[in-house]
Amino acid sequence: MGGIKIHFKDSDGNPLKTVEANEGDDILSIAHEYDIDLEGACEGSIACSTCHVILDEDTFFKLEEPGDDENDMLDLAFGLTDTSRLGCQVKVSKDMDGMSVQLPAATRNMYVDGAKPGH
Numbered sequence: 386m387g388g389i390k391i392h393f394k395d396s397d398g399n400p401l402k403t404v405e406a407n408e409g410d411d412i413l414s415i416a417h418e419y420d421i422d423l424e425g426a427c428e429g430s431i432a433c434s435t436c437h438v439i440l441d442e443d444t445f446f447k448l449e450e451p452g453d454d455e456n457d458m459l460d461l462a463f464g465l466t467d468t469s470r471l472g473c474q475v476k477v478s479k480d481m482d483g484m485s486v487q488l489p490a491a492t493r494n495m496y497v498d499g500a501k502p503g504h
């Protein structure tokens with residue numbers, strides 16, 4: 386199972402966990418599966434920016450450009466970088482094997498708590 390290695394890093398760039406994912410999984414689901422602290426308040430419906438992650442450059446440029454909805458949400462993300470994406474919108478593929486995913490410096494969770502769906 387799995388086979389696509391993803392190196393998660395904390396906001397300082399220190400290694401957090403290396404996990405293996407399956408083709409087609411999105412980064413938010415993978416993070417949840419492995420207990421990585423990525424929130425994803427809207428569960429993938431592009432209505433928050435709490436799943437913001439920072440990709441390595443190679444991987445970022447391999448991906449299709451984010452859609453307008455995603456860009457709008459990214460604009461609200463705290464600590465936005467040139468290689469930022471919404472984790473729930475990035476599906477891993479074999480050629481992303483070995484990619485790194487860094488957590489942003491801080492999230493705006495405190496500002497979006499009201500929009501958090503109940504579980």
Ligand code: FES
Pocket residue numbers: 413424425426427428429430431432433434435436458471472473474
């Ligand atoms: Fe809300 Fe990704 S989980 S935009």
